[in-house]
Amino acid sequence: MKIEIQNLTHTYGAGTPFVKNALDDVSITIEDHDFIGLIGHTGSGKSTLVQHLNGILKPTSGRILIDGRDMWDKNTNIREVRFKIGLVFQYPEHQLFEETVYRDIAFGPTNMGLSEEEIRERVLSAMEFVGLEQDLLDKSPFDLSGGQKRRVAIAGVIAMRPEVLVLDEPTAGLDPKARDDLLKQIKKYYKENRSTVIIVSHSMEDMAKTVDKIIVVKGGKIERFLPVGEIFADAESLSSMSLDIPTITKVFKKLKDRGVDIETNVYTVKYAYELMRSRLLGEVRQDA
Amino acid sequence: MKPFISFENLSFKYSEEEPRWVLENINLTIDDGSFVAVLGHNGSGKSTLAKHLNAILLPTEGKVYVDGIDTCDEEKLFDLRQRVGMVFQNPDNQIVATVVEEDVAFAPENLGVPPAEIRERVDWALEAVSMTEYREAASYHLSGGQKQRIAIAGVLAMKPKCIVLDEPTAMLDPQGRKEVMKTIRELNKNEGITIVMITHYMNEAIMADRVVVMDEGHVILDGDPYEVFSHVDELKSVGLDVPQPTELMYLLKGAGVDIEKTVLTDEECAEVLYNLLEGQR
Ligand SMILES: Nc1ncnc2c1ncn2[C@@H]1O[C@H](COP(=O)(O)OP(=O)(O)OP(=O)(O)O)[C@@H](O)[C@H]1O
Ligand SMILES: Nc1ncnc2c1ncn2[C@@H]1O[C@H](COP(=O)(O)OP(=O)(O)OP(=O)(O)O)[C@@H](O)[C@H]1O
Ligand SMILES: [Mg+2]
Ligand SMILES: [Mg+2]
Numbered sequence: 001m002k003i004e005i006q007n008l009t010h011t012y013g014a015g016t017p018f019v020k021n022a023l024d025d026v027s028i029t030i031e032d033h034d035f036i037g038l039i040g041h042t043g044s045g046k047s048t049l050v051q052h053l054n055g056i057l058k059p060t061s062g063r064i065l066i067d068g069r070d071m072w073d074k075n076t077n078i079r080e081v082r083f084k085i086g087l088v089f090q091y092p093e094h095q096l097f098e099e100t101v102y103r104d105i106a107f108g109p110t111n112m113g114l115s116e117e118e119i120r121e122r123v124l125s126a127m128e129f130v131g132l133e134q135d136l137l138d139k140s141p142f143d144l145s146g147g148q149k150r151r152v153a154i155a156g157v158i159a160m161r162p163e164v165l166v167l168d169e170p171t172a173g174l175d176p177k178a179r180d181d182l183l184k185q186i187k188k189y190y191k192e193n194r195s196t197v198i199i200v201s202h203s204m205e206d207m208a209k210t211v212d213k214i215i216v217v218k219g220g221k222i223e224r225f226l227p228v229g230e231i232f233a234d235a236e237s238l239s240s241m242s243l244d245i246p247t248i249t250k251v252f253k254k255l256k257d258r259g260v261d262i263e264t265n266v267y268t269v270k271y272a273y274e275l276m277r278s279r280l281l282g283e284v285r286q287d288a
Numbered sequence: 289m290k291p292f293i294s295f296e297n298l299s300f301k302y303s304e305e306e307p308r309w310v311l312e313n314i315n316l317t318i319d320d321g322s323f324v325a326v327l328g329h330n331g332s333g334k335s336t337l338a339k340h341l342n343a344i345l346l347p348t349e350g351k352v353y354v355d356g357i358d359t360c361d362e363e364k365l366f367d368l369r370q371r372v373g374m375v376f377q378n379p380d381n382q383i384v385a386t387v388v389e390e391d392v393a394f395a396p397e398n399l400g401v402p403p404a405e406i407r408e409r410v411d412w413a414l415e416a417v418s419m420t421e422y423r424e425a426a427s428y429h430l431s432g433g434q435k436q437r438i439a440i441a442g443v444l445a446m447k448p449k450c451i452v453l454d455e456p457t458a459m460l461d462p463q464g465r466k467e468v469m470k471t472i473r474e475l476n477k478n479e480g481i482t483i484v485m486i487t488h489y490m491n492e493a494i495m496a497d498r499v500v501v502m503d504e505g506h507v508i509l510d511g512d513p514y515e516v517f518s519h520v521d522e523l524k525s526v527g528l529d530v531p532q533p534t535e536l537m538y539l540l541k542g543a544g545v546d547i548e549k550t551v552l553t554d555e556e557c558a559e560v561l562y563n564l565l566e567g568q569r
Binding site: 012013018040041042043047090091093143144145146147148151169172173174175176177178179180202204205239242243244246247248250251252254255258260262269272273276277279280281 | 302328329330331335377378380381425426429430431432433434437454455458459460461462463464465488490491524527528529531532533535536539540543544545554555557558561562564565568
């Protein structure tokens with residue numbers, strides 16, 4: 001699915017003393033099968049932006065086209081759009097309301113009018129997707145730990161099998177293994193379904209190893225839209241926007257600063273390992 | 289150092305019917321003025337443990353003492369809550385007033401701090417979390433990270449003897465995360481405030497003096513960061529990780545590179561790699 005955002009402005013609290021332009025004339029095109037990370041300082045407008053993608057928020061001005069059709073055109077069925085573009089909220093609590101974990105995850109598929117059998121199958125496979133143990137099925141989602149709630153919220157959206165998957169800080173509150181597993185699952189989903197994925201995150205490490213391109217938002221405007229490598233190559237401007245580079249990248253910049261002839265476009269531990277292994281062990285062997 | 293907090297044979301479950309303990313026979317003491325990070329996979333019992341510190345939860349078995357107060361002693365509840373300030377995992381549940389600065393002033397007001405001092409503390413706390421410009425904003429209409437900053441400011445303004453933070457930086461941008469960690473460290477070092485911080489970020493845990501690792505309601509590792517993060521396999525087996533520099537060193541060591549000590553930070557890692565590369569020439 002192609003999503004075109006044209007001159008999108010969103011104003012909160014119009015007519016009150018706290019009027020705020022959270023998005024200011026934003027235009028950007030997300031192509032079908034893009035895998036995008038969305039980063040930006042606290043309050044930059046990320047959540048506001050993604051909530052427009054499935055019609056939770058309505059533009060104050062500007063348009064959003066889904067495969068060329070205006071989302072708010074009276075001929076567009078916004079309900080259908082919400083089944084195709086799934087959004088996981090920043091706070092899972094904003095999404096959980098049913099009495100049991102099962103019913104919460106089943107909520108979307110039920111609304112889609114699927115059969116009981118299909119719903120059950122989807123709930124169970126969504127739970128597997130997020131690594132939720134089956135013994136939590138009948139528990140109240142409110143009696144779960146923070147990370148477990150987050151997983152239920154993600155599972156609820158996955159169970160709808162949307163064509164476009166939008167996740168607002170999905171790894172916040174997940175333990176490191178769950179974080180890694182989830183990112184791998186999302187990547188797999190992206191490949192297997194030829195879907196489009198947009199992930200909001202404050203973890204530069206997660207972004208570096210997961211997405212292809214990154215959008216940087218600052219003060220309600222889009223500052224950059226570039227491949228991952230180009231984003232992290234510019235540490236100074238990232239830090240001026242309250243952002244950062246992955247820790248592992250800092251190691252190589254420090255080596256370079258000390259006069260070592262080494263590349264600094266090292267954004268993952270995996271790549272760092274391969275590089276250093278060949279430098280340290282490869283050369284040792286040659287000398288011997 | 290005298291212990292400020294002690295958990296004595298603490299066991300807990302949320303209801304009688306539950307087959308398993310959420311916390312099982314925890315024995316742990318935390319020294320006055322120390323900075324402890326608590327790690328553990330989702331559902332391992334971290335928040336449950338933290339909620340025992342200001343009597344939101346009471347032990348099913350065993351005892352919890354804070355600054356000599358038995359948390360079960362109802363008459364001392366006010367004294368207890370005056371000593372322990374808590375930043376909950378979900379800042380949304382923590383907002384109590386509609387305007388940001390009133391929200392931050394809420395706890396010190398309750399403690400009977402004089403108005404002039406409240407003003408000072410609120411200004412300082414908002415500054416510490418970079419939210420001064422939002423002082424008059426509506427607290428319910430903030431971004432996720434802004435709410436988290438306000439929740440932190442609220443507890444800073446309380447200036448309790450002990451601050452418990454449950455994943456305080458989960459929704460902050462990298463700059464905000466650094467600022468909050470710096471503020472916490474300063475409160476700990478300069479004012480001797482005891483800090484208990486739950487986190488899923490390994491590079492925050494390394495800033496603590498002591499790291500406690502939980503698994504299924506038990507404490508499985510407890511030591512200074514260098515000690516704890518040398519157990520790479522064990523940490524991974526319980527759903528955790530190590531900082532990126534530590535991971536790189538661990539992998540290289542596994543491949544046969546001669547590395548002895550555990551490194552935690554990018555500086556330490558660069559130093560070791562520099563020496564290795566120099567040694568080759
Ligand atoms: N209110 C509750 N009622 C019943 N069970 C609960 C309740 N809160 C938590 N639990 C259960 O107790 C266990 C420990 O939860 P706790 O919130 O302490 O975990 P945690 O280590 O803080 O996890 P996370 O990293 O996900 O926040 C979990 O299995 C959880 O499902
Ligand atoms: N309901 C609301 N009413 C008024 N202002 C709001 C509302 N929601 C958000 N804002 C303001 O709009 C701006 C953008 O908020 P948004 O939630 O989109 O930020 P964000 O980039 O997602 O931030 P974070 O990383 O903290 O989640 C912020 O300055 C925020 O204070
Ligand atoms: Mg947000
Ligand atoms: Mg928790």
